[in-house]
Each structure stands twice: as structure tokens, then as C-alpha cells.
Amino acid sequence: MYIICLLVLLFIITLLFLYNSFIASNSINKDNNNILLNKINDNKNSLDLFNNHANYRLGDAVYLLNDKNNWTYDKDHSTLKYANISLHNYHDIYPNSILSEYLKLSNYKEKDWDTLIEIVNNKFYRDININKSTDCLMHVRVGDAIDELCSGVNFLNKFYKNIEKSEYKDKSNIIRCDYIKPLKYFQQKIKKLIEMGITKVYLMAGAHIKLPSYKYSTYYINKIVEEIEKAGLQVELKLGGSPDDDLLFSMNFDYFIQSEGQYCRLIKELNEKINPDFVI
Missing domain, CATH: 3.40.50 (Rossmann fold)
Known part of the structure; x- marks a missing residue:
């Protein structure tokens, strides 16, 4: 009987230890998260990543032309509120671009690889600074x-x-x-x-x-x-x-x-x- 009580007591102590460790771990993780979030939000040296090609969606044009919902302006949508360029306006906004040429030459066809490859090959230039092997x-x-x-x-x-x-x-x-x-x-x-x-x-x-x-x-x-x-x-x-x-x-x-x-x-x-x- 004494041994059973001792085992039960040890079991309870183990559970309490694990519980406290779990609480402490969560507290540390929360503190670490807060430190990182403060570091990120307080950073005054945010990189300027904008490519000056607003809503220029080359990948979407090749793969998602048939999905009209992806090209509809929606002022309430988290990201489509920015997508206010009609597919048929790219020629005027981005003339001579890969996207405008692709839309015109493919006749608005998805995954027209032959057309796209011809366009990029005509525009490609070799960068002599790139070492392909390393x-x-x-x-x-x-x-x-x-x-x-x-x-x-x-x-x-x-x-x-x-x-x-x-x-x-x-x-x-x-x-x-x-x-x-x-x-x-x-x-x-x-x-x-x-x-x-x-x-x-x-x-x-x-x-x-x-x-x-x-x-x-x-x-x-x-x-x-x-x-x-x-x-x-x-x-x-x-x-x-x-x-x-x-x-x-x-x-x-x-x-x-x-x-x-x-x-x-x-x-x-x-x-x-x-x-x-x-x-x-």
C-alpha cells in the first residue's frame, strides 16, 4: 500500500513538473515573440522592394488568364483592391513589355510556351558576371x-x-x-x-x-x-x-x-x- 501511494505521489509530482515546464515554455516563447515583433516593427530601415510595375502580374497572366476573378477589381478585397488594371490595358500601361507582347501574340491564351520562349529569347542578354558553375x-x-x-x-x-x-x-x-x-x-x-x-x-x-x-x-x-x-x-x-x-x-x-x-x-x-x- 505504501509503495502504491508513493508511486501515485511521484506521478502527481511529475505531472505538476511537466505542467509548470509547459507554462514556462509558453511564457518564454511569448516573450521571445514579443521581442522579435518589437524588433521588426521598430525597424526604421525597411527595404524599398517596390519594382515600379504596379499590378504587373506576369506569372498570373501565363497561368491564370481564364480565371476572371483574379483580374477583377474589388475595393474590399485584401489584395484584389490593388488589381485595378484590366488585362486589355497592359498594352497601353506597359508597352513593349513581355506581358503585353505575350497577351497580344498568344491571343490571351494560357501557357503558350512557344510564344513566350520566342519573346524572351529576343530580349535576353547574357550577363558575363555570372559563373554558371558556381x-x-x-x-x-x-x-x-x-x-x-x-x-x-x-x-x-x-x-x-x-x-x-x-x-x-x-x-x-x-x-x-x-x-x-x-x-x-x-x-x-x-x-x-x-x-x-x-x-x-x-x-x-x-x-x-x-x-x-x-x-x-x-x-x-x-x-x-x-x-x-x-x-x-x-x-x-x-x-x-x-x-x-x-x-x-x-x-x-x-x-x-x-x-x-x-x-x-x-x-x-x-x-x-x-x-x-x-x-x-
Whole structure:
């Protein structure tokens, strides 16, 4: 009987210890989150990531032309409130662009690869500074996808813990974190680059929506750069470039680390079609 009572007592003590540890851990995590959030929000050196091509949606035009809802202006929508360019106005707003030429020559057809490849080949220029054997291109999705759709604790949870939140209360209150790659993803990719003999990473990012600031995107980029440099690799930033220039620039590389979104998908699939040595 004495032994049974002792075991019960030990069991209760263990439960209390685990409970207190859990509470303490949550408290520490909450404190750490608050420290990080204050650091992000207090940052006065937000990167200017706007690419001066408002609503220029090249990836969406290749993959989502038939989905008219993606091209409808909606003043109440979290992100479509910015999408106020009709598909038929791109010729006037962005003349001679890859997008305007693609829409015209493809006759508004999705995934017309032959047309797109002909357009980019006519515009492509080789960058002699790129070493195909030792350089890698990394695309990072930034802008509204982070600063408007997944900021605050939601951003920290996705980036550091890969805990993804998606919530659609109404059109003006959307939480969507699937555009963000977690820190572990970049750490794994960097490790692979070292094994492949890559010595330099070009980090490319830009925002097609003008926001008051890009504080979370800035933190995101800085932490990724920190991981690259910590591994002993060089890194060069290519931020806020035009979508056309960035797409053409990607054609200089054999090695690519992708993020999320239709534009990044376009970079990947276009290069796979024109470059047999292209590696993801």
C-alpha cells in the first residue's frame, strides 16, 4: 500500500513538473515573440522592394488568364483592391513589355510556351558576371504576401516553426501564410549548395504592390542573407527590379532555389524548357 501511494505521489509530482515546464515554455516563447515583433516593427530601415510595375502580374497572366476573378477589381478585397488594371490595358500601361507582347501574340491564351520562349529569347542578354558553375539564383516571395497576408505572430510561426495559418473571415480580412518558406527550407537548400560547390547566391525579390513599408519582408530577407553568409557563401541582393528584367536575368543560371507564387513558378518552368542543365 505504501509503495502504491508513493508511486501515485511521484506521478502527481511529475505531472505538476511537466505542467509548470509547459507554462514556462509558453511564457518564454511569448516573450521571445514579443521581442522579435518589437524588433521588426521598430525597424526604421525597411527595404524599398517596390519594382515600379504596379499590378504587373506576369506569372498570373501565363497561368491564370481564364480565371476572371483574379483580374477583377474589388475595393474590399485584401489584395484584389490593388488589381485595378484590366488585362486589355497592359498594352497601353506597359508597352513593349513581355506581358503585353505575350497577351497580344498568344491571343490571351494560357501557357503558350512557344510564344513566350520566342519573346524572351529576343530580349535576353547574357550577363558575363555570372559563373554558371558556381553561382545560384534564389527567388524570395515578398511584399503583400507577407506584410499584408501573414504578419505578426503568424509570420513568426510560419518562418520559425513552419506552422501555417489560413483564415478567410471576409474579403478584407484574409490570413494566408503559404507564400512564406520556413527558415529550415533555406537552411536545407544552403547545405545542398555547399555540397554542389556553389560559392555565390544572387537573392532576387520584388513587390508589385506599393506598401507604406515592407518591415516583415525586410526581416525575412535579412534572416535569409544571414543564413547564407553564416555558411560561408557570398550573397548579392537584386531587389525591386522589373519583373521582365528579373525573368531574363534568371536565364543566366543553371541552379535555382524557388519560393512560392505564379511568378516563381514561371521562372522555374520557363528555364526548365529552355535550359537542359537547369537544376532546382
